[in-house]
Amino acid sequence: MTEVSKWACSHAYFRVCAPVGYDAAVTMWGWLGIGLFLLMFLMIGSGSRKVVTSVFAGAGDWIEKYAPLSYAILAVIVVVPIVAAIVVMKWPPPPEPEDPLARYKQEDVMED
Numbered sequence: 001m002t003e004v005s006k007w008a009c010s011h012a013y014f015r016v017c018a019p020v021g022y023d024a025a026v027t028m029w030g031w032l033g034i035g036l037f038l039l040m041f042l043m044i045g046s047g048s049r050k051v052v053t054s055v056f057a058g059a060g061d062w063i064e065k066y067a068p069l070s071y072a073i074l075a076v077i078v079v080v081p082i083v084a085a086i087v088v089m090k091w092p093p094p095p096e097p098e099d100p101l102a103r104y105k106q107e108d109v110m111e112d
Helices: 012-017 022-044 046-065 067-090
Strands: none
16 A cells, blocks of 8 residues: 655645644634624614624723723733644644554564
8 A cells, every 4th residue: 555645635735834723724714704794794784783883882882991901801812812822833743652553563484
């Protein structure tokens, strides 16, 4: 059986070079796209547009009202995922598992 190199498989280059992992990046962008798509349809109707803009205005007022605390909360919300991504990227890979059947492998008796 022939060995296939890691670079020969589909999207291997992007999987290796993605900062948070290829699958996580695709999932993240997918959820962001779905959210923006739904937000676009929410902004079409005038009633839902008023609700969404009032929610954002209320959030802005809350941030202004509780300035030091709200900025600290926003900093934690932004910094924690970044630190978690850095920790995951820098985490050492697990060691290769030992072949449990290696000790039962017999030596070739008749070598040429």
